[in-house]
Amino acid sequence: MPAASLLYLFGGExxxxxxxxxxHLLGVEHTxxxxxxGGTVVLGPLESYxxxxxxxxxxxxxxxxxxxxxxxxxxxxxxxxxGLDVSVRRTSPDAVPEGVLAxxxxxxxxxxxxxxxxxxVDWGTAKGVDTHRMVYLPLDAIVELIHLDTCNYLxxxxxxxxQSRLDCEEIALCRSDFMTVRQRFGDFADRxxxxxxxxxxxxxxxxxxxxxxxxxxxPFGP
Numbered sequence: 596m597p598a599a600s601l602l603y604l605f606g607g608e609x610x611x612x613x614x615x616x617x618x619h620l621l622g623v624e625h626t627x628x629x630x631x632x633g634g635t636v637v638l639g640p641l642e643s644y645x646x647x648x649x650x651x652x653x654x655x656x657x658x659x660x661x662x663x664x665x666x667x668x669x670x671x672x673x674x675x676x677x678g679l680d681v682s683v684r685r686t687s688p689d690a691v692p693e694g695v696l697a698x699x700x701x702x703x704x705x706x707x708x709x710x711x712x713x714x715x716v717d718w719g720t721a722k723g724v725d726t727h728r729m730v731y732l733p734l735d736a737i738v739e740l741i742h743l744d745t746c747n748y749l750x751x752x753x754x755x756x757x758q759s760r761l762d763c764e765e766i767a768l769c770r771s772d773f774m775t776v777r778q779r780f781g782d783f784a785d786r787x788x789x790x791x792x793x794x795x796x797x798x799x800x801x802x803x804x805x806x807x808x809x810x811x812x813x814p815f816g817p
Contacts, residue, residue, distance in 0.1 A: 601769065601777075602773075612636060643795055643798045652697060653683075658686065659683050661681055664681065680712075682711070695740060700714060735756075746761065
């Protein structure tokens with residue numbers, strides 16, 4: 596099963612849970628209810644992690660290569676943010692990635708190194724996002740894509756998350772797969788902590804550029 600789908604099913608074990616704070620009074624805190632009593636998590640980190648796990652999955656499978664880059668002094672203002680950058684380049688032109696999100700992101704990777712955040716913007720643009728005309732990526736677009744991909748993988752009618760017919764007993768059987776993938780991602784983060792941390796921030800930076808300013812920033816944002 597795609598790494599992003601496993602994270603979507605069991606992300607309550609690794610992702611931040613919503614909690615009462617001043618943000619409840621000052622604005623809307625977007626949350627996601629995971630399937631089968633999987634818990635409730637904060638939308639921003641979930642989306643960033645889904646993208647990060649997908650890029651890592653492509654890297655782990657040898658489809659692309661992720662490289663930690665130093666910030667460039669010539670960076671355009673719109674690309675500038677605090678932290679290191681991660682570049683991605685396609686290494687296997689004939690690869691068939693596992694999962695719809697992986698396929699879509701892989702399609703936007705080329706043989707020359709490109710910033711992960713720029714690849715995410717290209718991916719959003721291909722979906723019709725045009726921030727100059729105030730056409731933004733819906734806040735739950737990535738979650739719905741992953742949900743439908745998970746339904747397809749499990750052979751379940753692909754209904755929207757609120758109408759999901761996922762079999763909780765079947766999902767429970769996938770937990771060992773999730774633990775394996777989680778351990779592998781953990782090993783990656785232990786071996787290359789700077790790269791793993793920067794990858795999360797780059798994914799959030801890419802999403803930031805596809806969102807309305809009111810909803811763009813998050814825990815990993817610039």
